[in-house]
Amino acid sequence: MTPAFVPGQRVRIADRDAPGHVRTPVYVRGRIGVIERVLPRFLDPEREAYGVNAGTEVRLYRVRIPQVALWPDYRGSADDVLELEIYEHWLEQAEEDAR
Amino acid sequence: MSDAHAPIETAVEEPDYFEVLVESLRELLVGKGLIGSGEVRAMVETLDAHDPTIGAALVARAWVDGDFRARLLDDATAVVEQSGIDNYDHTRFVVLEQTPDTHNLVVCTLCSCYPRALLGLPPDWYKSRPYRSRAVREPRAVLAEFGTGVPDDVRIRVHDSNANMRYLVMPMRPVGTDGWTQEQLAALVTRDSMIGVSLARTP
Numbered sequence: 001m002t003p004a005f006v007p008g009q010r011v012r013i014a015d016r017d018a019p020g021h022v023r024t025p026v027y028v029r030g031r032i033g034v035i036e037r038v039l040p041r042f043l044d045p046e047r048e049a050y051g052v053n054a055g056t057e058v059r060l061y062r063v064r065i066p067q068v069a070l071w072p073d074y075r076g077s078a079d080d081v082l083e084l085e086i087y088e089h090w091l092e093q094a095e096e097d098a099r
Numbered sequence: 100m101s102d103a104h105a106p107i108e109t110a111v112e113e114p115d116y117f118e119v120l121v122e123s124l125r126e127l128l129v130g131k132g133l134i135g136s137g138e139v140r141a142m143v144e145t146l147d148a149h150d151p152t153i154g155a156a157l158v159a160r161a162w163v164d165g166d167f168r169a170r171l172l173d174d175a176t177a178v179v180e181q182s183g184i185d186n187y188d189h190t191r192f193v194v195l196e197q198t199p200d201t202h203n204l205v206v207c208t209l210c211s212c213y214p215r216a217l218l219g220l221p222p223d224w225y226k227s228r229p230y231r232s233r234a235v236r237e238p239r240a241v242l243a244e245f246g247t248g249v250p251d252d253v254r255i256r257v258h259d260s261n262a263n264m265r266y267l268v269m270p271m272r273p274v275g276t277d278g279w280t281q282e283q284l285a286a287l288v289t290r291d292s293m294i295g296v297s298l299a300r301t302p
Contacts, residue, residue, distance in 0.1 A: 023261050067238075
């Protein structure tokens, strides 16, 4: 399956409550970042944790977020970044003018 | 003075909640025949057989072999599997290169994800709540506490190992090591330098 996002594309990580085995940390929900690289597809841990381990592969991406966008009082370079892995169903295209 | 030959363990402590949980689960799985006690022992042996010398050998080879370095950075999983390393849980790896412009630091904020096939079991501090929360929040302060000052004009990339990939940091080769053998170089590559909290040893 073709990845929905490409490296360099601006994305917004969904801001939603989700119970269970969710690998999207709360501190990045709702944040805007850039696709750092496209990773393979993996079993969806949110379903695998409940024994559903067949036919649930979802695309994984590495997303890069500026540290100053995560923490308003961040102490460090404006170039410092946080990178982490986000599943496709947690991503949406970010509007270009969003900052 | 106390008796120097006294046993170190003076009191038998009660197992904590998680020790009871783990033991109960193991007994149930073995008791119901879902796994054998031999499998548990074999897995413990596998875990014990992996330590940071495996990662250090990869880094040292990359320092002396440019083609290997390029392949390691491009597809670390393939290199690991071609290197005869027992990738016992089929982990996928990403190798991150320290450069004069960029310092990489690895953390798992959600639990304790770690490249165990390359480094063995993670140190206790890596699993601690302060490290997991502060490494993403104030990486420069955390690095300073490890004795690693990162200049302001060096970008810090913090990698939250939150899902499927496992990360190994390739430290920079120290100056003054020209002509060193791969084995000599590997001794400079510490566990902490492959997590990113410190630099490689200097000669």
